[in-house]
Amino acid sequence: xxxxxxxxxxxxxxxxxxxxxxxxxxxxxxxxxxxxxxxxxxxxxxxxxxxxxxxxxxxxxxxxxxxxxxxxxxxxxxxxxxxxxxxxxxxxxxxxxxxxxxxxxxxxxxxxxxxxxxxxxxxxxxxxxxxxxxxxxxxxxxxxxxxxxxxxxxxxx
Numbered sequence: 001x002x003x004x005x006x007x008x009x010x011x012x013x014x015x016x017x018x019x020x021x022x023x024x025x026x027x028x029x030x031x032x033x034x035x036x037x038x039x040x041x042x043x044x045x046x047x048x049x050x051x052x053x054x055x056x057x058x059x060x061x062x063x064x065x066x067x068x069x070x071x072x073x074x075x076x077x078x079x080x081x082x083x084x085x086x087x088x089x090x091x092x093x094x095x096x097x098x099x100x101x102x103x104x105x106x107x108x109x110x111x112x113x114x115x116x117x118x119x120x121x122x123x124x125x126x127x128x129x130x131x132x133x134x135x136x137x138x139x140x141x142x143x144x145x146x147x148x149x150x151x152x153x154x155x156x157x
Contacts, residue, residue, distance in 0.1 A: 006042055007035075009034055010042055010045070011045065014049050017030060023050055024046070024050060024052070024057065032068065036068070037068035037071050037072060038068065039069070043058055065106065068106070068115075071112075072108060072115040074113050075114050075153055076114070076115045076117055076132075076134065077097065077101070077116050078117050078132040079094050079118055079131050080120070080122045080130040080131065081094070082120050082121040082125070084128045085128040085130055090130075092143075093146065097116065097146055101150075104116065114153075122137055124137060124139045126139075127140050128140070129141050133149050134153070
């Protein structure tokens with residue numbers, strides 16, 4: 001097994017999970033849980049350990065929107081895209097959020113403060129539209145309420 005100089009914690013994740021059935025996904029989740037993303041420099045070590053091509057590992061990372069290949073912002077905003085939220089104005093809210101942050105889904109603001117991600121149900125359908133800002137869930141979100149949440153989050157950073 002040829003492994004370049006990677007973070008020892010990442011190597012521990014790879015080594016401890018390599019023998020699990022379907023080990024690739026648990027390894028990728030473990031790395032993302034540790035760092036918040038899966039650095040491209042880890043792909044060769046994962047591929048070598050699992051006897052996969054680098055393209056196969058990269059393909060899985062790029063296929064699943066959950067995995068990031070660059071560091072997330074300090075705060076992640078998730079916008080619910082489920083039917084209930086869409087019926088209650090989430091698409092307009094989504095446009096507003098993208099405009100206010102100046103980014104699209106799976107991107108991070110230039111200052112590194114915010115990342116934007118879609119989510120497909122937060123379980124608060126009666127309070128649609130819903131978002132999370134960091135770990136806090138917010139319901140019945142309007143453009144004005146979003147702007148207030150972001151201003152408060154920036155003030156706390």
